[in-house]
Every structure is written in C-alpha cells, then in structure tokens.
Amino acid sequence: MTPKILLVSLFILLASCHEPTFSERYNQQWREPQGQEFITIGRALVKNDIRVCGEYYVRKSSLDPGEYVVGCTPDGEKFEYFLVWTSTEKVTPIAATEIDIAPEGSK
Template structure:
C-alpha cells in the first residue's frame, strides 16, 4: 500500500472515530457520556506529606515578587503532579496560617486561601 493510501486510510479512520464520538443516543437525544469518570482528588493526594520546613530560595523569591505579607514562617508540600508546584502555608506567629499555591518557575502565586484542616 502506498504512503498516500495509508494517509487516506488513517484520515478516514480518524474521521470515523470523531463522528462516532459525536453520535447521539437515539432514545434520549442526549450526547453520549464519556467512558471515564473524573474523580476529584483530596488535597492530601494533590500535595502528599511530608511538610517541608527548610528554606527555599525559589519559593521565597516567588512570595516576595507577589508581595505576599505575613510569611515570616512557612512550610510547604510538593505537588504530586509537578515538582515545580507547591502548596505553601504561611504564618507570622506559627498559629494562624494562610495557604498559597506557588509556581516559582513561572513566578506565579495564587492565594491566600484558608488552610485545609485535614493536613494538620
């Protein structure tokens, strides 16, 4: 079979898959639901233990650049999905904490958020 014929066959196959994915259930006239079920992960699963208490120059720089106040004390967890994403808990007094999501590599900080009490 020539390369052109293989390319045409592949295009037809992809087209058939797309069309079948758009097919509607004739009984309910609703689009078919995907075969997978999305499960929401817990904060513990997204940012697994342990807490890291060591100073991180990259996290500190990101917090300073974002003008985050009250972060004299912090601890953080590394994301299970990306080693460059962190859940950071900041405090002034080691009792009252605020949560931030920090991506030092792209200089992005989101928050403050209420801390997740299940992580204590």
C-alpha cells in the same frame, strides 16, 4: 459500535478521568523548604508582595514538580495558605478550609 456499547465505553472513560483531591495532589507531610526550594519559593512570595511569611512550610505537588502549597505564618500560630508555582513565580491565595492538615505547631 452499538449505542449501548458506546455509552458503557464513555462511562468507563469518564470514571477513569477523576480530578485528584487536594490530599491526593499534595500527599506529602508539611516540611520546611530545603536548599533551592527555599530560594525559589521565597523569591515568588516576595515578588507577589506576600508579607505574612515570617516562617513557612511546604507540601510539594505529587503531579507538578514546581508546584507547592505553602503555609505562611508571622507568629507560628496563625497560618495563611498559598499555591506557589516556582517556574512562573505565580502565587495564589487559598482558603484555610482547603487545607486538610495544618502545619505542625499551628492552632
């Protein structure tokens, strides 16, 4: 293979391996957790001592079935955001600036 063909092939391969954006990864609308989601996400939040979730809304990952972005609020207005992995009960805070659309009813 000539160096030119190899370089073009490498470029095509790299171009096809793009990391999904936040909006692509969590492409669903905000919604209330349902059924077992409510239990498993709630358990992870409690285990990680997250106390701002008087109510919370979720967006499920389109790539990983047990991964959610969670918008928590103590008052229905001010939200804090977390990534939650239900299989490991891991919770990581994320900046509000990462969120493309806030949960409905938030300001």
